[in-house]
Amino acid sequence: MLRALTGRPDAQFHEGQFEAIEALVAHHRRALVVQRTGWGKSAVYFIAALLQRRAGAGPALIVSPLLALMRDQVAAAERAGVRAAAINSANVTEWNEIERLLDEGALDVLLVSPERLVNPRFRAEQLPRLIGTAGLLVIDEAHCISDWGHDFRPDYRRIRTLIAELPSDVPVLATTATANERVVHDVAEQMAAGGHEVFTLRGPLARQSLRLGVLELGTSWRRLAWLTQHLEELPGSGIVYCLTVSSAEETAAMLRKAGHEVLAYTGRTDQAERLAAEEALKANRVKALIATSALGMGFDKPDLGFVVHLGSPSSPVAYYQQVGRAGRATDNADVLLLPGLEDRDIWHYFATNAMPTRRRADGVLEALRQEGRPLSVGALESRVDLRRGQLELLLKVLAVDGVVEYGQGGWTATGRAWEFDKGRYDRIAEARVAEQHSMLEYQSTTGCRMEYLTRSLDDPASAPCGRCDVCAGAWFPTEVSIDSERGARASLGKVGVEIAPRAMWPQGLDTLGVTDDGSPVKGKLPAEQQVEEGRVIARLTDLGYGTSLRELFAPDREGAPVDRELPPALASACLRVLKEWDWSERPVAVAWLPSVRRPRLVESLGSGIARAGGLVALGPLRLEDERSVPAANSAFRVRDLWRRFSVPPEMAGRLRSLGGPVLLVDDLIDSRWTMTVAGRLLRLAGAPSVLPLALASVA
Structure with a gap:
């Protein structure tokens, strides 16, 4: 089998491969294999799967984390004569055919993504049969099970329950190339569910090549x-x-x-x-x-x-x-x-966005409980203050903990009690x-x-x-x-990144009390209220001017924002952005956002552009609410911005007489909603068009 798998008539097992196969097939043990990349972990589970099939067992169930990995695994299996198929989000149209092959006993290996294990329909209709007939369970890239693994995957935590539900004589194999002792201990402890002993095979990780x-x-x-x-x-x-x-x-x-x-x-x-x-x-x-x-x-x-x-x-x-x-x-x-x-x-940016917080989790659960019906991610997004990516990750965590579930129509709360494990997340x-x-x-x-x-x-x-x-x-x-x-x-010295205008209001503004003279705010922004495409010098994550901009926006040692005049080098870069901007009509005036955190910076930017370009300096919009706007979610951000600014009467009078575009200036663009809401006010006050300009964008 090894020689068929490798296509080499002289192939020999690497040290430990045969022992792992023997532990699985001859003794139906639970084995954790920690070996360097290229050692041949897939050969272990493919050969073990075939031997189990020859002994009359069902197909091996392999939990695999990435689509690219699945594609390679299926291709490798087919080259070795192993009948393999995968179920994941990228091949929905093939699921019925795969189910037919399973019914006919025509598969030796079935690969599933960890996300499938959280899907209610898959868990209800497919998983019980697979568990009941499986000849082998394989958890590939098993460090993902562990909170301590470098690649935190909430869906993988469902595997702990899956292992516990297996018949005692079904062998289990977990493989990884990237696990320290803490991860090894954590994974082995989960594999031991039900009182099983775990055979750990750990080889040298140094790669001589x-x-x-x-x-x-x-x-x-x-x-x-x-x-x-x-x-x-x-x-x-x-x-x-x-x-x-x-x-x-x-x-x-x-x-x-x-x-x-x-x-x-x-x-x-x-x-x-x-x-x-x-x-x-x-x-x-x-x-x-x-x-x-x-x-x-x-x-x-x-x-x-x-x-x-x-x-x-x-x-x-x-x-x-x-x-x-x-x-x-x-x-x-x-x-x-x-x-x-x-x-x-x-x-720091990625670390602070990866793990759930009590406030976020409680907000999601409360929104689901209050609604009392399934909510899509989009609908839920309008009820909680979270970005889409953060919300999706948190829902996965809560689903694995059994307090929410996804079904027809969207997400619902299960009613199960949930306690935020602060100690665990602090340790992570x-x-x-x-x-x-x-x-x-x-x-x-x-x-x-x-x-x-x-x-x-x-x-x-x-x-x-x-x-x-x-x-x-x-x-x-x-x-x-x-x-x-x-x-x-x-x-890297190139300047200017386009910022697309917002054209649609976020869902759910009516539920947050956002109205326009009593009418609901929803759907497409009217053309006469939209801003034009904008510009920033660079993104904060860019390699060129991004470095200077990150330094400009870096907080002090206590974490407070630092307010200063615009540095000359960035002032020159800003003027280059304006010079190279391919607008259809040159702006005639400059207005800027009233900043709570960096008023000197924004004032120097707006007034400096006016002087350099010979434009009318309209000054700042009026700030009606000085509270910060920390909202990350679009609907909540619009709610908090809706009454935050106003156009002073003297500015409104000048806008109606200008007859040309207005530059709207700010220091930083994140969600684009600040420019959208403030630009709408300028348009309603008489500005023919509004061109957003900022020093940087977050992404």
Whole structure:
């Protein structure tokens, strides 16, 4: 079976593979396998599944976290003669056919996404039959079960219940390449549900093929200059990881302009484009994919020649998981980290959005209880102060805890009591901070880098590799040519990001008391009340001016906003944005938002533009409510903004006589609702059109 699976007549088991198969098939045990990427964990479960089928058991049920991983697993199974299929959100049209194959006993392996385990229909109609007949349960990337795993996946927590419901003689296999001792203990404890002993097989995690290095270059433009100059020197084809979507897209665009064959791969990339990009890399039609963590677990290109990081992941465990994509079937692969000055800010942003809070959870449960009927995510969004992504993540957590469920018509509360486990989430937050410090230590260590990474995963076999830049000296070029620097600075020095206008009001404003002279506010914004397309210098996550803007908006040591005059360099950048703005009619006046947090900054921006452009300085709108507007959700934000501003009578009189567009200026654009609501007031007061302008946008 192994030789059929690998297509090699001389194939032999790696150390531990046969023992894992034996534990599952001969003894029906529960086994946890922690082995480095490329060791052959899939061979263990495919062979065990076939042996169980030959013994008369049902198909193996494999819980797999990513669509890309599922596609590769199904393809690998079919090459080995294993009859496999997958059920996930991307192949809904195939579900009926897969159910027929299951009924006919024509499948050896069924892969499901963890999200299916939370789906009520799947749990009611399919899962009981699968559990009753399963010959094997496999939890791939099992670190996702654990709160301590670097890739927190709420849906995976349902697996704890699934394991407990299995017949006692069904073997269970959990596999991962990225687990420290705390994660191993947590996963093994869950697998032991029902009093079972867990057989743990842990191998050395060091990858002999990888050559690790860290190159400190400081600024984002020097890092991009280095990559532009040296990308083609890296072996084969590979992956360049970035921390944010905007930086990945910007880097890909710059590299393509410099003549490199690269493609962007992010959470914003269309599914069909993702598939095409994966195939292009596998076929070596591109030098690299410029990716976020969206290209992670399960992407399988055995001869991947390099992994470069523009910016550091937030933990050694996450870093090890991503660099493990390289050198799986080659003797040599290069791994280089180019840390960024902005890394800590980005870590903090993602960390504060990942975990639920008591206030958020209580708000969702109360909204569902008050409504007493199913609510879609969109309808629920209008009743709670959460962004769509935060709300969806929180619903998954609450669904796993059994206090909400999704059914026909949307989400409902189950009526079960729920207690927020503050201690648990505090411990997770502390662990995340410790991981960030550990990643900084990796960058500055004077010892072997591979030893540091494997020791971070509590590998007892950690030892110096003899290959990394600390052990053997820098193997990578460190110079950046003047021409490369000049080109990178010019590319990152570009200013101006378009900000699309809002055209539709969010749902549920009527339920929040938002009316226009007694009439409900809903549907499309009337054309005569809309603003035009706007501009900012850059996004806060951008590599170029994003750095200067992050410094401008950075709080003081106590976390309070810092108010200052607009720095000359950003003032010049703002004037460049105005000069290059392809508006149909030049603005004739400037108004600005009255700022509570940064009044000097906004005042200097608005009045400075008026002086430089010879425009009428209309001054600020009137602030009717000085309370801050912390709302993250669109409907709540509009509610809080609806009566916040007014147009002073003297400004209204001047607007009616101007006869041209008005620039509406603010410091920062987040949801775009502030510009939408304030711009509407200017339009109603007589402005022919309104052009929003800010220094930065959040995304």
